[in-house]
Amino acid sequence: SQQGEEDPQALSIQEGENATMNCSYKTSINNLQWYRQNSGRGLVHLILIRSNEREKHSGRLRVTLDTSKKSSSLLITASRAADTASYFCATDRIQGAQKLVFGQGTRLTINP
Amino acid sequence: DVKVTQSSRYLVKRTGEKVFLECVQDMDHENMFWYRQDPGLGLRLIYFSYDVKMKEKGDIPEGYSVSREKKERFSLILESASTNQTSMYLCATLRDTEETQYFGPGTRLLVL
Numbered sequence: 001s002q003q004g005e006e007d008p009q010a011l012s013i014q015e016g017e018n019a020t021m022n023c024s025y026k027t028s029i030n031n032l033q034w035y036r037q038n039s040g041r042g043l044v045h046l047i048l049i050r051s052n053e054r055e056k057h058s059g060r061l062r063v064t065l066d067t068s069k070k071s072s073s074l075l076i077t078a079s080r081a082a083d084t085a086s087y088f089c090a091t092d093r094i095q096g097a098q099k100l101v102f103g104q105g106t107r108l109t110i111n112p
Numbered sequence: 113d114v115k116v117t118q119s120s121r122y123l124v125k126r127t128g129e130k131v132f133l134e135c136v137q138d139m140d141h142e143n144m145f146w147y148r149q150d151p152g153l154g155l156r157l158i159y160f161s162y163d164v165k166m167k168e169k170g171d172i173p174e175g176y177s178v179s180r181e182k183k184e185r186f187s188l189i190l191e192s193a194s195t196n197q198t199s200m201y202l203c204a205t206l207r208d209t210e211e212t213q214y215f216g217p218g219t220r221l222l223v224l
Contacts, residue, residue: 031211042116042202042215043155088154098143098162098206099170100213102155 005103006089012109019076021106023089024069030092032065033100034074037086046074046087079110115139116216118203124222131190133219135203143206144186145213146170146178148199155202161186193223 007022023032031050035043049056049065049072056063062075076083086107090100119134135144143162147155147170157170159178167178175197179187190197200220204213 033212035215040200040218040220042217043204043213044215045212048211092211099145099157099160101157102147104152104154 006087006106008106009104010107010109012111013079015079015081015110015112017079019079019083019108019110021074021087021108023072023074023103025072025089025091025101025103026070027091027093029067032063032072032092033090034061034063034072035088035090035102037088037105039085043088076108079108081110081112084108084110116203116205116214118201118216118219120219121217122220122222124224125190125193126224127194129190129193129223131193131221131223133188133190133201133203133221135186135188135216137184137186137205137214139205139207139214140183141205141214142183142208144180145204145206146176146186146188147202147204148172148197149202149218150199158188193221195223197221198223 005024033048034046037043047058049063060077065072086105088102088105090102115138117136125131145160146158149155156172160168161180177189200218202218203216206213
């Protein structure tokens, strides 16, 4: 079953604007990760946030985690055309933590 | 740099054919994964291997088998391909001491 659910499914913004994507999950986690997928390619890891962290930054990326609401958000600031991609959240499983559960993804389009 | 390669980018097969998808990694990672990716469903785990000759079923193993005879190579086998196995197949690896998965470029399989 799908644990991570991203929202929105698709997002289109102008270059320079900020993009926010949300992820909800159902069960307890050790950590939550965000991955990016360029069209027709494999996924690339962006950032990991642990269950005892509330916020994490990496360059133009900001991730928040609210374990009480079982939700996370990914903010990309000052978006660029090269940020056009699909973004997936992934949660680990308490049992068998090596295995990740991925959401359906948010398709982000940055218009020049 | 971790390198994960998949034997084919695109593959067209006939219903009933036996299909082999191969994944090779060069970073000595203990864990390897096979996912399939379908629109609206995100990534779903088919099989997982945590060591040579060791395998574990994922969420959707029906119709698939796997083989891991060497640490660097993980094969996904479709014993008798069916049209509902048309999909994008992604291989990933993971080191025991880490949490980030590294993905190959994917194989887009079309079963006619």
